[in-house]
Amino acid sequence: MKHMRDDIKEIFLSEEQIQNRVKELADELCEKYRDKNPLVICVLKGASMFMMDIIKQMDIPLEIDFMAVSSYGSSDKSSGVVKILKDLDKPVEGRDMIIVEDILDTGLTLDYIIRLLWERKPESISVCALLVKEKKEQIRNFEIDYTGFSVRDEFVVGYGLDYNEKYRNLPYIGVLKDEVYSH
Numbered sequence: 001m002k003h004m005r006d007d008i009k010e011i012f013l014s015e016e017q018i019q020n021r022v023k024e025l026a027d028e029l030c031e032k033y034r035d036k037n038p039l040v041i042c043v044l045k046g047a048s049m050f051m052m053d054i055i056k057q058m059d060i061p062l063e064i065d066f067m068a069v070s071s072y073g074s075s076d077k078s079s080g081v082v083k084i085l086k087d088l089d090k091p092v093e094g095r096d097m098i099i100v101e102d103i104l105d106t107g108l109t110l111d112y113i114i115r116l117l118w119e120r121k122p123e124s125i126s127v128c129a130l131l132v133k134e135k136k137e138q139i140r141n142f143e144i145d146y147t148g149f150s151v152r153d154e155f156v157v158g159y160g161l162d163y164n165e166k167y168r169n170l171p172y173i174g175v176l177k178d179e180v181y182s183h
Contacts, residue, residue: 008174015171026057037061038096044068046102049160050130071109082112093121103131
């Protein structure tokens, strides 16, 4: 029987490292949003584990909503075209919003989401990204307010991050072996 761990070249972040940083980020968010009842927006599917873990650590009133967007399909590279697959259910006008994202790669998807949400007249938008890739060709017209970790420009999976809808359920973040996605 094949195990997912056989496709992992190395463990980049252990479950313990992730959970320690999630707690730190939650504390920072609680401090900023203590009296604001923020709307925490999870960018599906990749950020779902991260968002759930972070809000469990936040002892403040908050609401959650979900957006599903796609710019990858089943590829390992962004297509450059962002599609909204599921929009928010809650109105955002006048709200303080925290966008929770799994990984910032090119920044194209998040840039699109932020521009779209500003058109809806929120009070504020903060970005909390678990991972930010170290690359030069990022498209960023926005600030990343809260960052979990910086990651080399390699294909990482686990803790919500996937390749072709697999590996999301790994409790750690690992670097995927090249041969898994380069065929």
